[in-house]
Amino acid sequence: MRVLKLKELEERIPKLFGIPSGVPGLDDLFFTFTMEEEGYRKVPLKGLPSASVVHLTGVPDTGKTLMAEQFALTQAARQFATLFVTVEVPAPFLAQGLRQRAQALRLAWEEIEDKVFLLELVRLPEVRENIGELCHHLTQIIRDHNIKACVIDSITGLYEGKETAARTIVRRLYEVMKEHYQTAIFISQKRSSHEEISAEAAGGYGVSHILDCTLVLTKMVVSRSTSSFYGKEPGDIVRTVRIDGCRVCGHDPRVHLLEIEETGIVRVGPALSAKAAELRTGR
Numbered sequence: 001m002r003v004l005k006l007k008e009l010e011e012r013i014p015k016l017f018g019i020p021s022g023v024p025g026l027d028d029l030f031f032t033f034t035m036e037e038e039g040y041r042k043v044p045l046k047g048l049p050s051a052s053v054v055h056l057t058g059v060p061d062t063g064k065t066l067m068a069e070q071f072a073l074t075q076a077a078r079q080f081a082t083l084f085v086t087v088e089v090p091a092p093f094l095a096q097g098l099r100q101r102a103q104a105l106r107l108a109w110e111e112i113e114d115k116v117f118l119l120e121l122v123r124l125p126e127v128r129e130n131i132g133e134l135c136h137h138l139t140q141i142i143r144d145h146n147i148k149a150c151v152i153d154s155i156t157g158l159y160e161g162k163e164t165a166a167r168t169i170v171r172r173l174y175e176v177m178k179e180h181y182q183t184a185i186f187i188s189q190k191r192s193s194h195e196e197i198s199a200e201a202a203g204g205y206g207v208s209h210i211l212d213c214t215l216v217l218t219k220m221v222v223s224r225s226t227s228s229f230y231g232k233e234p235g236d237i238v239r240t241v242r243i244d245g246c247r248v249c250g251h252d253p254r255v256h257l258l259e260i261e262e263t264g265i266v267r268v269g270p271a272l273s274a275k276a277a278e279l280r281t282g283r
């Protein structure tokens with residue numbers, strides 16, 4: 001077993017920069033800092049932390065797939081080859097969603113269609129259930145097509161019926177991503193019985209501890225008592241997002257509103273605490 005001096009790693013320390021997520025408002029929630037004489041200064045990262053694996057988790061209909069689509073399309077539009085691993089939705093249906101999202105984001109489809117690679121595992125239970133084989137395929141695809149960004153929707157579908165193996169499976173996938181410096185989004189599905197926005201809520205099974213950063217999405221129905229706070233009618237839906245830890249860089253820890261527009265575009269809104277302060281001061 002070889003032990004390394006920090007100095008030996010100097011050449012291999014990856015540069016940290018922002019990768020535009022394609023989700024308006026999300027990029028502003030990550031930052032680094034510089035040290036000045038008068039103290040430290042926050043420097044917005046303007047994107048997801050580069051080469052990090054982001055865990056996106058939430059109950060059904062919270063906007064996880066939409067956000068991942070926006071991320072994949074945005075990387076493709078920047079001319080970076082992107083792999084979308086679809087575990088639940090057949091590839092043609094995913095492509096349909098991607099096309100609608102590209103239209104809504106006003107991205108040129110001709111510039112994108114060659115850059116997004118879809119790996120469909122829907123009808124391949126033997127690959128889904130063999131993590132060694134799946135990692136081998138992923139490695140090949142990443143190398144063959146010079147992939148820079150990955151989405152897996154969802155990792156939950158890879159440990160169905162064998163939840164005790166969840167951490168081992170996710171760790172193997174994480175290692176492939178790290179080895180190839182991928183900026184990745186792993187989606188996991190949360191049961192509504194899991195506590196709402198805690199770390200345990202984040203996909204359960206201790207998956208969050210392995211990945212670099214976790215975004216927890218929630219959804220609730222507005223009640224009579226909360227309707228004036230949200231500026232919505234009772235019975236309307238409110239969605240939120242919170243960064244539930246990020247080991248790569250600084251981040252906004254607050255719960256933010258999350259809007260899904262009619263065109264299916266997800267955007268991050270103001271922090272709930274900022275909204276409450278606004279109401280208090282009557283602005």
Ligand SMILES: Nc1ncnc2c1ncn2[C@@H]1O[C@H](COP(=O)(O)OP(=O)(O)OP(=O)(O)O)[C@@H](O)[C@H]1O
Nearest residue numbers: 059060061062063064065066189260261262263264
């Ligand atoms: N144009 C649109 N296209 C698709 N979804 C839209 C659109 N407009 C609004 N939506 C809302 O976004 C939701 C889809 O969100 P999304 O598919 O990202 O959910 P999810 O969190 O991935 O859910 P699941 O865990 O079931 O996969 C729809 O159920 C709908 O409420």
Ligand SMILES: [Mg+2]
Nearest residue numbers: 064065066153
């Ligand atoms: Mg989904």
